[in-house]
Amino acid sequence: MKAVLGVDIGSASVRTAVYDLNGNCISYSSHPVELCYPKSGYVEASAEAYFEALKRSIKDACSNRNIRIVALSVGATASTLVCSSEQGEIFAPVIMWMDNRAVRESEIIRSRIGEFSSPEWLPAKALWVSRNMKSVWDKSRYVTELLDWINYKLTGEWVSSRCNVTCKRNYLCERSTRVFADIDGVNLFTKWPDKICSVGEQIGTLLPILAAELNLSATTLVVQGGIDAYMAMIGNGCIEEGTLSVTLGTSTVILATSKNPSLGDESIWGPFFEPVSTGRWVVEGGQVSSGSVLNWICSLSGKSHGQLIDEVERLEPIEEDVLMIENLQGNRTPYRNAEAKGAIFGLRLYHTAAHLYQGALHATALGAREAIEKVIEATKAEVKVIRASGGGILNPLWLQAHADALNFAIEVPEEPEKIGLLGAAMVAAAGAGVFSSLPDAVRNLEASYHVVYPARNNSVLRRIHKIREKAYRSTEGISMELERVMRGANYERFNCS
Incomplete structure (x- = not known):
């Protein structure tokens, strides 16, 4: 039986799924990858660990010898940087997408090219490597x-x-990425592959030695994929105007297409021209830390998500008196502040980990609302459908918190954690010629959905949202002042001159 393989390389795991040509998931496998946090704002991992997890995951998912994989495509976290030889030898740990060490470099790039470049993005990270790891x-x-x-x-x-x-x-249509040819004497462009392939374009076939190791045919096509959240947008069928894709995971990514978006709004990312579909712009917004905030509370408390969900369900719907600012790794939308800090207000000795978890559920959902409102405004089109996916959808309280915060019905696929894999499989099928085009593949392999409706009365949550916006504004300056003082204190402590 012919099938296609979707691959999703996330922050902390590599997942693969095999789909038949009717869009049914035949097999699935996932393998973890460990992240490292060497200092504040730094997040690293091992490239080799990702590739080993990828191979194990593919072998597990493709163990059925009656299946013939005709093509595969990979979605992965964007701006996750590797330093490599031409033969693929790795010289340093991977700098993860959420790493914010390159704030200064992003400011330098903006001053030189006159365009925004986030410290999360590849150019700023690459410039940081050139300035701080010159031998690498x-x-x-x-x-x-x-x-x-x-x-x-x-x-x-x-x-x-x-x-x-x-x-x-900062690549636009046929304009060359040589916009980065010279940033303070550093030529970033020379360190990037010369060839650019569109989503759905064939890269080549599996290397024979690797195909043998994976028990796949050496004729298996590898089709160009892209950013993991964009693969989820494809899997969600949100490639036409009027639909909005929300990916809930370690971070939250909001994507919507537009024929005529607003330009120059610095509260969102983009609009980007034709990253996926011909003739369509994509507007992007999101949160750097969302699911990772919930994970952080689990880590501090030593309790699992399931345990904390059970405890929260025994609380009143909004009982905690705890107000949280969720920017533990900076803010992407709407404030675009990589150095934004998190905060918790109203703590008392009677509060438990469940109260903190409930506060984080509401904070991250309200943060998503802020980002979504900006994205919708920038598309200049009425959004009629919101589809959510990602591993965070498996948390029922978190999903309901988003519906309540948005006051909007959310469509959820029956297998939400696999929607990025389905999107990659759609891309693989289109690239292999199984379907005539990517939109055709999306129509033929569409997932099934159910709807989560907002609570009838969420007026308290709306009032909390207004207080939360004031809290962010009032603490932003305090956080920056504290950081300046502590940096000065550390300098005085370690300065031996």
Whole structure:
């Protein structure tokens, strides 16, 4: 039986799923990858660990010998940076997408090219490497995306995804990325693959030695994918105007297409021209830390999500008196402040981990509302459908908190944690010629959905939202002042001159 394979390389795991040509998931596998937090704002991982997890996941998912994989495609976190030789040898830990060490470099880039470049994005991270890890920079042939390196390991071809370069490297249509040719004497462009492939374009076939290791045919096509959230947008069928895709995971990503978006709104990312579909712009917003905030509370308390969900359900719907600002790793939308800090208000000795967890549920949902409102405003189109996916959907309280915060019905696929995999499978099927185009693949492989409605009365949550906005404004200056004082104190402590 012919089938296609979707791959989703997330922050903390690599997942694969095999789909038949009717969109049914035949098999699924997931393997974890460990993240490292060496200092404040830094997040790292191992490229080799991602590739080993990828191989194990593919082997597990493709163990049925009656299935013939005709094509595969990979979605991965964007701006997750690797430093590599031309033969794929890794010279440094992966700098993860959520890493915010390159704030200064993003400011330098903006001052030089006159365009926004987030510290999360690849150019700022690459410039940071050139300035702070010069020996690694000098010996690396490629300082580029984890997705580029993974596709090289699969095919032996160095290429970039148009989805990634459009959305994270200030690439517009046929304009060259040589906009970054000289930033303070550093040529970023020379460290990126020369070739750019659109989503759905064939990169090549599996390397024979790797195909044998994975028990796949050496004729298996590798089709260009892109950013994981954009693969979820495709899997959700949100490639037409009027639909909005929300991916809930470690972070939250909101995506909507538009024919005529607002330009120059710095509270959102983009609009980006044709990262996925011809003739369509994509507007992006989101939260750097959302599900990771819930994970953080679990880690502090030593309790699982399931335990805390049970405890929260025994509380009153909004009992906690705890107001949280969820910017534990900065703010992406609407404030675009990589140095924003989190905060918790109203703590008393009677509060438990469940109260904190409930406060985080509401805070992250209200933060998503702020981002979604900005995205919808920028599309200049009425949004009639919101579809949510990602592992966070499996948390029923978190999903309901989002519906309540938005006061909008949310459509949820029956297998929400696999929607990015389905999107990658759709891309693989279109690239292999199983369907005539990507929209055709989306129509033929569409997922099934159910609807989560907002609570009838969420007026208290709306009032909390207004207080939360005031809280962010009032604490922003305090957080920055505290950071300046502590940096000065650390300098005085360690300065031996």
